Structures are given as structure tokens and as C-alpha cells.
Amino acid sequence: MKIIVIAGTRPEAVKLAPVVMELRRHPEITTLLCNSGQHQQMIDDTFADFKIVPDISLNVMSHGQSLAVLTSKLYVAIDEVFEKEKPDWVIVQGDTTTVMVGAMCAFYRHIKVAHIEAGLRSYDKFAPFPEEVNRQIVTRVADLHFAPTRLSYANLIKEGIPPEQVFVTGNTVIDALLWVRDFVKGKNDFLHIDVQKALEQGKKIILITGHRRENLGDGLVDICNAIKELSYKYMDCLFVYPVHLNPLVQRTVRSILSNHARVLLLPPLSYLHFQALLNASYLVLTDSGGIQEEAPALSKPVLVMRDVTERPEGVQTGCAKLVGSDSSAIVKGVSELLDNHDAYIKMKNAKNPYGHGHSSERIVRAIMDASGLDIGDAEAV
């Protein structure tokens, strides 16, 4: 049986790496990994942390191209791969343009589609844009749907997907995180020297990431102003921000936060370095989807700088809080956790709803089972 796994961006690389490793444990499966090139450099670096090299690399990005141009290039490039390789299954993860086009190209050729992280919904077509619509399109054509939680499972059932095609697996991001955790735990050499010094001085590390499209412009300006204010207010903290490569993000963040005491701006970190930093952090301030899932697995309270999230499970169990991107709300949210130890401990101890690290095994077993390769024990709920 031949399977093509398609990945386009850094978060897809993180969440697909454990699936690729699991697929490669089965000699009856030929696995080809295709990098669509949506985040060319960041994706190769992320796979390298897992010692994985993509088999196929497509070169579809060019400066300033519209979503429509990217989409059309992906259709041509991915279809050529399918024409040549003739896979039995295509695996996609999440909701990027790569994912939507990969699923559609497979559908056109009657190739089966397995969708990982299926059923996430905000039901607002512009938040996140264009991901909410991408994932709904993939749901329409997928043959197997791997929902990370019961809530995402329920969304799919409500939309009429037959229950026997849907599996609750947990999120593969937890498999990835556990895989690297032991590698980085307690190893200071994965930490920036300023972070090491701050920890030695007993300072708290506040980890920040912010780059979502909905926050670009005024939202990001507000976020940066909040960090600046917090850095003046809390002398015992170091605010560490690995800044995404998007030039719009770089420009805004650097213009407001460069050269401020207690603010450390870093380039995007490799997955190993990022996980070491997350492990060393006291709390996390982010608009990222994946980090909302990772932080609770390491018992780090996470404040989400968005108004809506398609990952409400963390908010429901109490390990995450939505603070939006308004400056005063961010300052209030962080201050509450820094000033009120009980509130901090309550969030820290809240239940992680995103899985326990066996998602990839369950996914691969279900695909093998559906192909008559193995009886398997992945259970449809």
C-alpha cells in the first residue's frame, strides 16, 4: 500500500512527524512525504528535528502572491505527484491551503483521503481565514476523519459524517511533544543564554508568540504595547518572543519591542529549542493554535490572544483563557496570573484535553484496518 503524506507549514510538520515515524514502522506501507513548500525553510527545519527528510519538495511560493495564485500552483504541482506516484491514500493534517488542495486533488483522482485534526470549527468563515473554510471543504471529501477531541467528533457527526468514518484519537501534537520532551528536559544548552541567566536569577519566563493573520495590523500593535507595559511593571520577568518570519510581523514587533529591558526578541526557533523554552516558561501568551494544545500538556497556563478559538476544550477545562488582542485585556490577564498565585495554580493544574501521546498509532491502525491490512484496535466511537 502506498501513502502520500502532504505537509505545507511548520505546524503541519510538527503534527505529521510522529505519524510519518509510525507509518515507517510498518514494512507493508510505502510512505512518501511531500513538502508543498508553503513554509519551505521552517518546514524542512522542523522535520529535521525529527530526523525526517521529505521525499518530494514542491516549489510553489513566490513573493507577494495571492491565495488564488498559490492555490492554482498547488493544484498543478500536487496533481503531478499523484499522477506519477498513484498512491492508495493521501494523508493531510489541519486546514492550510496545502491541505485543502491536497484533499481535492486526491478526490478528483478517487484516491482515499485521511484527514488528521478533523472537526475543528469556529463556524465563522473569516476567523480564522481561510482555514475555517479549508477544513470544512476537506471534511466533505475525506474518507477517514481523525478528530482530536470528542467536541470535534460531535461537530462532524452534526454535519452528517457517518460515525464509522470518525475516530477520536487525541492530537498528534502531544505525540510530537512527548517525543522531544525527554530530549530537551533539563538541558540548558537548548536555551538562549539570556534565558539561562534569567532562570539562574530566579526570574519568570513569559513566552509570547503572535503572528496570526487576524491579528496583523492594529491587533499586533496592541499586543506589543501590552508586552511593553508588562515589561515595565514586572521586574522579575523576562518576556521572550520568537518572532515569525512574516515581514509584516517582524516590522511591527521590532519597531515597538526592540531594545527594551526584559524583552528578548528571537528568530523563530527550531522545534527542539522551542520546546525547551516552553518547558522553561512560567506562562504563555499566544495566538497560535498548536501552542494552545502544547502548553496544557506541560502544565503551562496559556492566555490566548484571540476573540474566538476553534480549540475551546482548553478554555472549558480551565487551562486556557481567551484574552483577545486588546492591550488592557492582555495586561489584566497576565497581571492576574502573576499577582494571584491561587489563580495561577488553578490554571496550571487544569486538565489537558488534547490527548496522551498515542494518536499516531491509532491513526495508522485505523487506516490499515480500512485497507484490510490489519484488524487493528482503533475504535470508532
Ligand SMILES: CC(=O)N[C@@H]1[C@@H](OP(=O)(O)OP(=O)(O)OC[C@H]2O[C@@H](n3ccc(=O)[nH]c3=O)[C@H](O)[C@@H]2O)O[C@H](CO)[C@@H](O)[C@@H]1O
Ligand atoms: C486557526 C489555527 O490556529 N490554525 C493553526 C495554525 O497553526 P499554529 O497557530 O499552531 O501555527 P504556529 O504557531 O506557526 O506553529 C505552532 C507550532 O510550531 C512550533 N513552534 C513555534 C514557534 C517557534 O519559534 N518554533 C516552533 O517550532 C510550536 O511548538 C507549535 O508546535 O495555523 C496553521 C496554518 O496556518 C493551521 O494549520 C493550524 O490549524
